[in-house]
Amino acid sequence: MITFILPLFGRFHPILVHLPIGFIVFGVILIFGFGRKHHIHSQVIQLAFLMGGVSAGVASISGFLHYQNEGYSWDTVMFHLILGILTTLLSGGLWFHLKNSVVAPPHLKIKSAGLLVVLMITGHLGGTITHGDDYFTEVLPPDLQALIGNEATANQPLELPMENWEEVEFYSGAIQPILDQNCKSCHNPKKLKGELDLSSFAGIHKGGEAGEILENGNPEQSSLYTRLVLPEDHDDHMPPKDKRQPRKEEIGLIKAWIASGASESAKLGESAINVSLIEPFFKKDEIPFYPVVEVPTLPQDSISKLKELNFFAEAIKMGSPFLKISCVNFPAFSDTDWQILQSSKNQIVYLDLTGTAISDALLERIASLPNLTVLKLNNTSIEGSSLGKLEANKNLKLLYLNETLVTQRNLSALDGHPSLEKVFAFDTKVDASGSSRFSFYLETGNVSLPPLPTDTIVF
């Protein structure tokens, strides 16, 4: 007998399985749609289950051949195969039952629904064999995966802690996550492409159909590495062309791991690895710039009102209650107008009073903005006599005093401010040479900046 026939028929299994699904679902729809009517014996319903049974039988046989020829383990396919045969028998049985009943058989809906359930479980088990247990969960957001108890690591890009990366195990903490993300979908115990399982240390060391894939200490002789760096259109390139490719930094780590002896338990710190290979994987702890506090969102009409009064007023980003307020179009703003801003004092995190008619006395009012983070007082006539009041703005990080009458002495009142990071004092009497004395970083740059187009933009 021509030897390719059976394996070829086996490979038709993933296509053939759709026939019983179609026939049986169709039959069940007919029973539920027309069950009460006299059509119940209609030959169409009988035919649906007859064809369902026959096609399920053919699919089961091709599935068995597929299992025999493609190296699936019996444990993996056992339940799928048993339920496939059960589907065949139940569908055939239902056909026989309908064909030989003079009146509508009792509980027909329940029986057909039972068949449908068996069919669905069979299909699900089959899908799990080809696509893996995590086929559906893999694409869920990590939070949701954690909720259903799924290890969300499988599909996460590798991240290493900046603080103590030396303590991370090279293999389990870096290499396996890279293989999980890029290779496991094809190289796992259920789906052994190239007879290679890359989901465990034992699997990696066992190698594939061409033997070992790893020569300790010698990446250039290890197909685990060399296949990754072949040109992408080379037949042996891994992962196959058009599939998700590992980052070059990840390939670099695999190379370094093999070069360092491919140990299972050694730590990153013990492998004499260059930190530049690790750096790209450092977690970036994002320190939020604006305060992390809950404040109510200002009603839209309050914001509209501010805009009518010529303020520029916008949320710092979509959905945030925090506001950026600017007086670019309101140069006449003076101390007496402060009252208008009072109702949004918790929301203002960015306040630009550049070029307005304010006086030093206003600083006392500004001090009442608990979340203020950026304050711009450029090009005003303030001298800074009340700058010390800003001590109360516990979230202030950036202060702009360019082109003001602020003096060195007045500025020193802010020395030791709890959050202030940087003060800009271009074109003032402040002297940069003394800047190291302050707790914040001082920019005075004795250069005059060319005007930027954005300086005069009207929002």
Ligand code: HEC
């Ligand atoms: C889309 C499926 C797929 C993915 C993803 C994939 N491979 Fe493969 N791999 C195969 C197939 C198919 C073969 C067998 C054909 C061949 O040898 O080229 C194979 C063979 C191999 C072999 C040779 C095994 C042997 O002994 O013949 C190595 C080594 C290998 N893959 C490494 C990897 C690595 C490392 C990754 C991840 C970075 C990866 N593969 C990702 C499908 C895949």
